Amino acid sequence: MAVSPRRLLGVDLSDPIEPIEPRPVPPATPSGIWLHDTGPTAEHSDARLGLAAALRQHFHRPEGSPAVPGGWWILGQVELELEDEEIIRPDLAGWLRERVVERPQGSPIRARPDWVCHVMAQSSACQDAAQRLELFQRSGVPFCWVVDVEHATLTSHRLVGRSYAPAVQATRWQLLRAEPFDAIEIRMGALFGD
Secondary structure, eight states, X not given: OOOOGGGGGGOOTTSOOOOOOOOOOOSBOTTOOBXXXXXXXXXXHHHHHHHHHXXXXXXXXXXXXXXXXXXXXXXXXXXXXXXXXXEEOOSEEEEETTXXXXXXXXXXXXXXXXXXXXXXXXXXXXXXXXXXXHHHHHTTOSEEEEEETTTTEEEEEEEETTEEEEEEEEETTSEEOOTTSXXXXXXXXXXXXX
């Protein structure tokens, strides 16, 4: 017996569709960090995905051998609540599995990450990047990387006391070895279209 397409999956397609109310999302966090922008550029997307691919293949797994160190959960563009009502969406975030045993779930994630990465696609985003660094710093995120697509650089920051100190900066022509992922070298050109 054939099922009418109108009853597909138990839904009568002739029934009126009730609108879904979107969840209200403020355009910025209370401290002024923009949650939504005009969308990533191709350059931004390439840098984020290139870095995610390099890190996930080596670290997004249980701990292993020196060739595949593992020990991390690495997720992209998840919402984090680092302070009350302060929700932010970094390009990438990572949690040490020894501290966060199960993969972070839901939205927003309330477990503080051990590493975050922010990709800036244009120089006008410098103010936003500075505000993000301040929030990550206040929240005690041990490592923060900032990828500047316009200048083809990656700067890693390490929390020293209560402040970030720049640890390593690499350009598109270099190999990067930076904490907390210093078990591998990352070919920077792969982030910038080379």
